[in-house]
Amino acid sequence: MRKSSIQHTLALLVATFMFALTAVANGKFVLVIDPGHGGKDAGAIGKVAKEKTINLNVALAFGRMVESGCPGVKVVYTRKSDKFVTLQERAAIANRNHADLFISIHTNAVARGRNVVGTETYTLGIARADENLEVAKRENSVITYEDDYQERYEGFDPNSPESYIIFEFMQDRFMEQSVELARLIQSQYSAHAGRQNKGVKQAGFLVLRETSMPSVLTELGFISSPAEERFLNSKQGQEKLARSLYNGFVKYYKQQSKGGSPVVRQPAPVAETVQPEQPEASAPVQPVELAKPAKQASVKPVFKVQILVSDRKLSAKDARLKGLKNVAYYRDGKQYKYTCGSSSSFQEMQQLRKQLSKRFKGCFVVAFEGDRRVDLDEARRRAK
Ligand SMILES: [Zn+2]
Structure with missing residues (x-):
């Protein structure tokens, strides 16, 4: 017992x-x-x-x-x-x-x-x-x-x-x-x-x-x-x-490590840490996997102009967005990427890019399928 x-x-x-x-x-x-x-x-x-x-x-x-x-x-x-x-x-x-x-x-x-x-x-x-x-x-x-x-x-x-x-x-x-x-x-x-x-x-x-x-x-x-x-x-x-x-x-x-005190001990002496430079291993060349075409051909790519990047969501009243129509954003890592305009025509967005480039230096056209950012060239091919 x-x-x-x-x-x-x-x-x-x-x-x-x-x-x-x-x-x-x-x-x-x-x-x-x-x-x-x-x-x-x-x-x-x-x-x-x-x-x-x-x-x-x-x-x-x-x-x-x-x-x-x-x-x-x-x-x-x-x-x-x-x-x-x-x-x-x-x-x-x-x-x-x-x-x-x-x-x-x-x-x-x-x-x-x-x-x-x-x-x-x-x-x-x-x-x-x-x-x-x-x-x-x-x-x-x-x-x-x-x-x-x-x-x-x-x-x-x-x-x-x-x-x-x-x-x-x-x-x-x-x-x-x-x-x-x-x-x-x-x-x-x-x-x-x-x-x-x-x-x-x-x-x-x-x-x-x-x-x-x-x-x-x-x-x-x-x-x-x-x-x-x-x-x-x-x-x-x-x-x-x-x-x-x-x-x-x-x-x-x-x-x-707020509150807790993490274990830290004396590190082992670095005796032979410095390794001789090794030549780049000639790794077998992997075939590049091409993006698979979307299953539904009905999903048409949409083009937008990316204008700026911010670490936080901007207020709709933000001065940088003033007077712009059709502003949207998408998340990418820790960034909010803002776009302007939206069209199934790449040419149309190229025109808009030209207009916007005076205000947003270095702005460029990006492509989306649904909410997903996709490769621009691929999207242009598909849009045709
Ligand atoms: Zn460096």
């Missing part, structure tokens, strides 16, 4: 414990680490080192520290080897994994002859200084490695200042958290790695725009400065930078 009662209690305890374990596993904090560039895109190039390799080494070392130091955190990488990943895919990986935080790791550069050193960490926003815009232009220009980037990024031209106007309308709702993390990382770069702190900044980074969670893009230092390149390319330097990221992350992670 007594024995069975103990057994019963034990079984109950075990069940409770298992349940708690499962709850912890399911409730893991998801950190996405994004080593910038890779494969055919080397990023900034120094005298001896390449940005893509520095970014990857620091990212892997940082990730390993988190894996060993923070059992409550699941680390997801956008790449773990020297391969090319599009900006859109990097953000999609974070969104698919329901990430709680996205950290993109990069290395800075300026034109030859200028000696600039130091670290800076960016959050999404409008560049307040030309030099910040220059960093965003350089990092965003990686999309030109993608064949169909104009369509994929909706006419975004990384080198045209006009393309950046769209960021003026964006007030990221994760801004506060992102800035806090950026601040923590920046202070660790100086405290732990002895780097010059160039501060927390804002600029229009596409990769941050597409993610739906607090996110930062950090620049580890300037590969264009010979002295800083030596540091960035050394094992010791990479380890110090990784540790700075780790320390900054841990402080943020503790702050965010």
Whole structure:
């Protein structure tokens, strides 16, 4: 009798414990680490080192520290080897994994002859200084490695200042958290790695725009400065930078775990973290799956002109929408994308686009089937 009662209690305890374990596993904090560039895109190039390799080494070392130091955190990488990943895919990986935080790791550069050193960490926003815009232009220009980037990024031209106007309308709702993390990382770069702190900044980074969670893009230092390149390319330097990221992350992670105090222990020493650069694996070429034609031929595509993007729903009285007819919006990640006009004729919307482009620089025609945004060329073919 007594024995069975103990057994019963034990079984109950075990069940409770298992349940708690499962709850912890399911409730893991998801950190996405994004080593910038890779494969055919080397990023900034120094005298001896390449940005893509520095970014990857620091990212892997940082990730390993988190894996060993923070059992409550699941680390997801956008790449773990020297391969090319599009900006859109990097953000999609974070969104698919329901990430709680996205950290993109990069290395800075300026034109030859200028000696600039130091670290800076960016959050999404409008560049307040030309030099910040220059960093965003350089990092965003990686999309030109993608064949169909104009369509994929909706006419975004990384080198045209006009393309950046769209960021003026964006007030990221994760801004506060992102800035806090950026601040923590920046202070660790100086405290732990002895780097010059160039501060927390804002600029229009596409990769941050597409993610739906607090996110930062950090620049580890300037590969264009010979002295800083030596540091960035050394094992010791990479380890110090990784540790700075780790320390900054841990402080943020503790702050965010309101009420509970997450388990954080000393991470395992990063002994052999720096892996030699591996050539891009020649993956078998996957056939591109073409969008299947809609089952009902009756669903005709509708064309609209996309005019602006906002992080929140705009009031109908919003000055930016004043005098416009037929305004609508659709959701895309953390953004509300606003359109004007609606017609089954592409030509008609092209006309409207011309009229609107004086007011909304860089506006463009988009296509829908029902509520779903669809490929423009495909829609035009189907509309004929
Ligand atoms: Zn970069």
